[in-house]
Amino acid sequence: MNDIWTVLGLALLPALGNFAGGLLAERFPVSQRQLNLALHAAAGVVLAVVAVELMPEALAAISGWTVALAFGMGGLAYVAIESLVDRLQGDDQRQGGASLGMWMIFVAVSVDLFSDGLMIGTGSSVSTALALTLALGQVMADVPEGYATIANMKDKGIPRSRRLLLSASFALPVLVAAALAYYLLRDQADIWKMGMLALTAGLLTVAAVEDMLSEAHESAEDNRSSVLAFVGGFVLFTLVSAGLGS
16 A cells, blocks of 8 residues: 555655746746747657556556546546636636736646646556656656746736745645545545546646647747657657656
8 A cells, every 4th residue: 555645745746847847937038939849848748648658557457438438527627627717717808907817827737736646646546656657757747837837927927926936836736636536546446546547648638739739839839849849758758657667
């Protein structure tokens, strides 16, 4: 049985990655080209997590129909969350307030980190090795996300002290999600554990395609370097996964 403190320690890694990316944005000028490349690399890592770890693990233990259903539920959950955030952002634009815009950024990133914690907590109910691999993969994806988050907050004129406080507070959703998944799934049958992995895969896939890549395209026009960054992110996580597996 995995120790809860080990699970929480692994869950902290994505939050630290996000915070480190934010510090980079605070320390250095924000380049839209670099942001484009970083987000493409992050999307490549996330899709590699889904393709190399989550889906094979789930398909090896439960039926394809169950995996497909859980994946679809994850995608639908993302659409529902995105619709709520878009509605609140629409209210923000009508009110012309930067404060609510700041909170929309906070909500969006918190949801993403919550899914990270859910994935790590679920993975820990299967094995510590799987949880470690998933945590390392999310670190690689969360560094550019943290960079983009702080860059957006700077663009909205949010004070530096508040930006850093909000960036540090992103540890809360990932820790809460990891603890919940650990306690709820550790003694459950494989269908629930693997189903949750597939559901998380659905969330992450839609997030990578709809959020990361869309934001990358908005920051700067794609070129061959963008494609190479995407491929590099996928290859990097695959090598990390293979190395840990060996």
